[in-house]
Amino acid sequence: MSKKDAFDLKDFLPYLLNQAAEVTSREFQTYYRRRYGMLRTEWRVVFHLGRYGDMTATEICDRSMTHKTKVSRAVKALEKKRFIKRTVVEEDKRNETLSLTPSGRAAFRDLFSAARTYDETVTRQFSADENDVLRACLAKIAGT
Amino acid sequence: MSKKDAFDLKDFLPYLLNQAAEVTSREFQTYYRRRYGMLRTEWRVVFHLGRYGDMTATEICDRSMTHKTKVSRAVKALEKKRFIKRTVVEEDKRNETLSLTPSGRAAFRDLFSAARTYDETVTRQFSADENDVLRACLAKIAGT
DNA sequence: ACATATTAGTTGCTTTTGTAACTAACAAGG
DNA sequence: CCTTGTTAGTTACAAAAGCAACTAATATGT
Numbered sequence: 001m002s003k004k005d006a007f008d009l010k011d012f013l014p015y016l017l018n019q020a021a022e023v024t025s026r027e028f029q030t031y032y033r034r035r036y037g038m039l040r041t042e043w044r045v046v047f048h049l050g051r052y053g054d055m056t057a058t059e060i061c062d063r064s065m066t067h068k069t070k071v072s073r074a075v076k077a078l079e080k081k082r083f084i085k086r087t088v089v090e091e092d093k094r095n096e097t098l099s100l101t102p103s104g105r106a107a108f109r110d111l112f113s114a115a116r117t118y119d120e121t122v123t124r125q126f127s128a129d130e131n132d133v134l135r136a137c138l139a140k141i142a143g144t
Numbered sequence: 145m146s147k148k149d150a151f152d153l154k155d156f157l158p159y160l161l162n163q164a165a166e167v168t169s170r171e172f173q174t175y176y177r178r179r180y181g182m183l184r185t186e187w188r189v190v191f192h193l194g195r196y197g198d199m200t201a202t203e204i205c206d207r208s209m210t211h212k213t214k215v216s217r218a219v220k221a222l223e224k225k226r227f228i229k230r231t232v233v234e235e236d237k238r239n240e241t242l243s244l245t246p247s248g249r250a251a252f253r254d255l256f257s258a259a260r261t262y263d264e265t266v267t268r269q270f271s272a273d274e275n276d277v278l279r280a281c282l283a284k285i286a287g288t
Numbered sequence: 289a290c291a292t293a294t295t296a297g298t299t300g301c302t303t304t305t306g307t308a309a310c311t312a313a314c315a316a317g318g
Numbered sequence: 319c320c321t322t323g324t325t326a327g328t329t330a331c332a333a334a335a336g337c338a339a340c341t342a343a344t345a346t347g348t
C-alpha cells in the first residue's frame with residue numbers, strides 16, 4: 001500500500017499470498033486429481049521421488065516441510081494405488097526407501113510436464129524481471 | 145528457473161506460493177488465535193466489518209472469495225464469542241446485517257494494527273520496487 | 289549388558305474444510 | 319393466487335489436516 005491509513009485486506013501479504021496460492025493450487029489440482037486420483041501431498045511425494053530419486057519418508061518431510069503424518073498417509077495411499085513401493089533398509093530397519101513403480105513413473109512424467117506447462121501459463125503474464133522478483137521474494141518469505 | 149530441464153519443485157509457482165502463504169499465515173495466526181481464539185475465517189469476517197462497515201454474510205463471501213458455509217460457521221462462532229451481532233433486515237428477511245460489538249471492535253483495532261505491523265516486518269525484507277512487483281503479481285494471480 | 293533416549297513411521301482422536309442437500313423468504317409469470 | 323425459480327443462510331455428512339500418543343528399531347551412557 002502507499003498510505004498507511006488505507007491499509008486494506010488486499011494490502012495484507014498473508015491474505016494476498018493465500019488467495020494467490022489457492023487459485024493456482026485449485027487450477028493445478030485438476031491434473032493430479034482427475035487423472036490420477038491423487039491428493040496434493042501425494043503429488044508432492046511423487047514429484048520428489050521422480051525428480052530426485054528414491055528416498056525415505058523423512059527425507060521428503062524435510063525437503064518439503066511437510067508433517068510426517070501427512071506424508072505417511074500419502075505414502076499409504078500411493079502404495080494402494082500402485083504408484084510407489086517401499087523397501088525396508090536392511091542396515092537400519094526403521095527406514096524404508098520409497099521408489100516409484102513403472103506406473104508411478106509414468107504418472108510423474110505426465111504430471112511433471114503438466115506442471116511445467118502450467119507454470120509457464122502463469123509466468124507468461126509477467127516480464128522476465130517481474131518473474132525473477134516474484135520468485136525471489138516468495139522463496140525468501142518461505143525461508144528456503 | 146533459467147533452464148527448462150532444471151525445473152524443480154522450488155520453481156513451481158503453486159508450490160512456492162503455498163509455502164510462502166503457509167509461513168506467513170502460521171506466523172500471523174498466533175495473534176488472532178492466542179489472543180482472541182479466532183480462526184482465520186473469523187478474523188477475515190472481523191476485518192471486513194471493522195474496515196468496511198456493517199454488511200451481510202453474502203457480501204463478505206463476495207469480497208473475500210470465501211465459501212458461504214465457511215462464513216456461516218465463522219459468523220456463528222463470532223456471535224457465540226460476542227464479537228459480532230446480527231440484525232435481520234426488515235425489508236428482506238433473508239438478509240441479516242452483521243456488525244461488530246464493542247468487544248469485537250476492540251479486537252478489530254488490535255488485530256488491524258498487528259496486521260499492519262506484521263505486514264511491515266515482511267515487507268521490510270524487500271525494496272520498494274520489489275514490493276510493488278510482488279504485490280502486483282500476487283494480485284494478478286489471485287484475480288482481484 | 290542394560291536402562292534411557294532418539295528416530296522412523298503409524299494410528300486414533302479431534303478440529304477444520306468441502307460438498308450437497310435443505311429451509312425460509314422473496315420474485316415473477318401466468 | 320399459485321406454481322416455478324432464485325437468493326440468503328444453515329446443516330448434515332464426508333474428506334482432509336493437525337496433534338498427540340504409540341510401536342519398533344537403533345543409539346548412547348554407564
